[in-house]
Amino acid sequence: MPKSSNLILNQAIVEDEWTLVSLPAGEEVVKKQAGKVVLFKLTGEASTTPEQIANTEIPASGKILVPLSVWVARQPELAARHAAGEVGVWLDTHELLETLAASVADINSLPLIAVHVERFADGRIFSIGNLLRTRYHYKNDLRAFGDVLRDQLFFLKRCGFNSYLIRGDRSAQDALASLGDFTQPYQGAVDNNQPVWRRVNRTAPH
């Protein structure tokens, strides 16, 4: 029996229509600091090689979610499928949104953008979601995947995400419940830009 889907879209668990295209493993330069392996890449740090991009295997048909670097470098071969609405793009939290924005005339021609969060503690994903929605006016599906657990979900939603691929060893059903963690947030964010004092009339004490 196939494992049930771990993908949440809006408020429901759905089957994933998209095939994730990954880069082939490259020569990862292991950086160490004070004896510890460096786990985070800095924002803007280049992390893929031309060989990796060239060697990335793109499935011949169906909806594909391709890495930003592959999208940028191999656009001619993806153009027809892009026009057919079958190309989504994913980026890592250390990659620059400017690169994505510059690579496509109309960001809303992408039916799906996904952000890969390598480690739970990497909060850059929240700012990326916010910027995609408010600065770049992206309107289609915005997905978080990678180390995505229920504790991020409410925040991701508030930052403009509407799709979450929960880490394989966790239950998407459980995670779904957390989307309703708080009924009334204090501050305006992407999902609702009105802070509490513009939404609710909180009368003065007596």
Next chain:
Amino acid sequence: MIDPRAIAEIIRQWSTFHPEFALLPRKFKIAVSGTKEDRAIIQAHDIGLEFYHDDQQKIAIRVWVGGGLGRTPILGSVVREHLEWQHVLTYCEAVIRVYNLHGRRDNAYKARIKILVKALGVEEFARQVEEEWQHLKDSPNTITKAELDRVAQHFTKMPYDTLPDHDAGFDSAVASNPAFAAWVRRNVHKHQQPGYRAVTLSLKTHGQAPGDASTEQMHTVADFADEYSFGELRVAHEQNLILADVKITDLYALWEKAKANGLATANIGLLTDIICCPGGDFCSLANAKSIPIAEAIQMQFDDMDYLYDIGDLELNISGCMNACGHHHVGHIGVLGVDKDGSEWYQVTLGGKQGNDANLGTVLGPSFAADEMPGVVQKLIDVYVRERTAEERFIDTVRRIGVAPFKTHVYGEKKKEVAHA
């Protein structure tokens, strides 16, 4: 003076479960101050908000970013000289967004915003914030006057009695009782409400761990709060307790009871009002014990008249570079260091909290525990020798520099093997 509490409360609400800043590279602290003296050490916080009246008498905020103590002590820099209060949330969002995206996450020691500000340079950092802010400015998180007024109503004044600001009984007690007068001078503070004063209860009894209070003392203090100060008690970061609203007519009775309970040492702001972290006696991160050093210094300077003669002086002790005792901003700072498994103490000079904050300068090689009271004594000797009339310790240090102190302290140590 500006009361920034309502805006601070709005900031607190805004920051609670803020979705975009739920997982910053590291911890993040915002300090708010509305007084000229700055008792919040805003320059040692990730964001420091200094409220002031601008030349149109409107409330404005000077924004400091990138301060912090700990192993990399840095004072904050001004990224914006004048911010209208309405914009404080959106401006903080811009600051924190730049940090969230670009702050280092690969090395916990380099992940604080102070490192980012240093790496980019404050001008470039401020430029990036400004650019970001242009997109956020005037967005719905801009605070409205109505909301400020609504929140401000929660910060009501105490139900003060209408009183004259003088009391004959109090004046004659000050005149006739020198011990009471000394306590009033050091531990009692001005109040905006006529007939009231704020009182600092000293937890700095000489020879006792700074900031410690026994169960019995805490019960007594709770009773003081109920009886004399509308049931309210405040804790100062200098490790003392404050009764904020005491009637002048109650001061003498309060002093007598406080004295009987060991809470009236008249040493607030003096050398023995030491800020001291728990150190090696209690803290598993410590390099060295700090409480015994504080106690030894207090016993060395147990003569109150001598203490009054020395005057205002802040001495801060931390048991390791985490700097919980704020040693960097002590006029005299003491830091516990570990050398080959034994405890040593590094002394800094010339640190200061407040609007004219400063980080202390390391005096030289560190000292053994039993040398410390003598070292402080020598620093005081130089001050007493060099000071001009009415000059405070910190001002003498600023005027003559660290060198004369260094010479006096290390002069006789020259032949010994340097420890550091």
